[in-house]
Amino acid sequence: MIEKETLAVLRVQRARHLDIADTIDLHIAILGASASLEISVPPPPHDANERLSLGQPLLRADELSIDWTAATKFLQNLCAIFAHNYPNLATDLEEIAREFATPTATEEIVREWWIDPERKSLTSVVLYNVMRPVLSAYARAWVACVGEWQHSTCPICGGVTDFAALAVSSGARRMLCSQCNFEWDSTRVGCPFCDADQLAYFATRSGAYRLYVCDRCKRYLKTIDLRELARDANLPAERVLTIALDRAAHQAGYR
Numbered sequence: 001m002i003e004k005e006t007l008a009v010l011r012v013q014r015a016r017h018l019d020i021a022d023t024i025d026l027h028i029a030i031l032g033a034s035a036s037l038e039i040s041v042p043p044p045p046h047d048a049n050e051r052l053s054l055g056q057p058l059l060r061a062d063e064l065s066i067d068w069t070a071a072t073k074f075l076q077n078l079c080a081i082f083a084h085n086y087p088n089l090a091t092d093l094e095e096i097a098r099e100f101a102t103p104t105a106t107e108e109i110v111r112e113w114w115i116d117p118e119r120k121s122l123t124s125v126v127l128y129n130v131m132r133p134v135l136s137a138y139a140r141a142w143v144a145c146v147g148e149w150q151h152s153t154c155p156i157c158g159g160v161t162d163f164a165a166l167a168v169s170s171g172a173r174r175m176l177c178s179q180c181n182f183e184w185d186s187t188r189v190g191c192p193f194c195d196a197d198q199l200a201y202f203a204t205r206s207g208a209y210r211l212y213v214c215d216r217c218k219r220y221l222k223t224i225d226l227r228e229l230a231r232d233a234n235l236p237a238e239r240v241l242t243i244a245l246d247r248a249a250h251q252a253g254y255r
């Protein structure tokens with residue numbers, strides 16, 4: 001499974017990235033905890049082709065079917081993992097854990113989050129990590145439904161991208177969904193968040209990573225340039241390993 005691969009890459013890379021060992025440890029713990037989640041994905045919607053041809057994602061928020069009791073337990077577990085790794089946030093995390101006291105409360109908050117996932121708060125960060133293994137299961141189960149897709153949001157769950165790769169042969173952009181880890185190729189250039197045609201970028205010293213920034217919507221996209229590397233890359237692991245790029249982008253006023 002892809003998560004196993006991500007876990008293996010993070011374990012190997014930890015020794016080379018001691019400066020961000022705390023972040024890597026957190027994600028190793030999250031992936032470990034998510035392995036206990038059992039997710040049964042329903043068959044794809046009967047009008048899958050129609051939705052995709054209209055540019056709509058396959059999964060709609062109100063159609064999400066998960067075991068809310070298990071999700072609540074997982075969420076409580078994640079709050080404890082976050083608090084263990086970031087003791088300074090422990091009080092806030094305890095408060096979040098209390099908000100999600102019952103399966104009904106979890107369901108309600110998750111559905112709200114889905115409508116506006118990027119409300120910048122700790123709850124949102126926790127929810128991304130709770131929902132990623134769940135939505136990834138949908139992405140794996142429904143991957144065969146998706147053909148050519150040139151939109152900037154995810155065909156599985158409608159999420160936005162937060163990491164991309166430039167392909168070896170063509171330089172085409174492979175997008176990684178921030179919510180479900182689905183990957184799709186896009187020949188589209190320009191900003192995936194607004195209609196701007198062009199993005200500026202800064203490259204790291206090695207040339208392997210780029211930080212694309214949009215001066216219109218002030219958002220950024222981390223990108224790995226596979227043409228510069230002698231290896232393939234596990235994008236979910238790279239998302240974690242490039243946390244320094246997020247910090248640089250935030251400092252420069254991008255979100």
Ligand SMILES: [Zn+2]
Pocket residue numbers: 135154155156157158159177178179180181182
């Ligand atoms: Zn997605």
Ligand SMILES: [Zn+2]
Pocket residue numbers: 191192193194195196214215216217218219
């Ligand atoms: Zn933009």
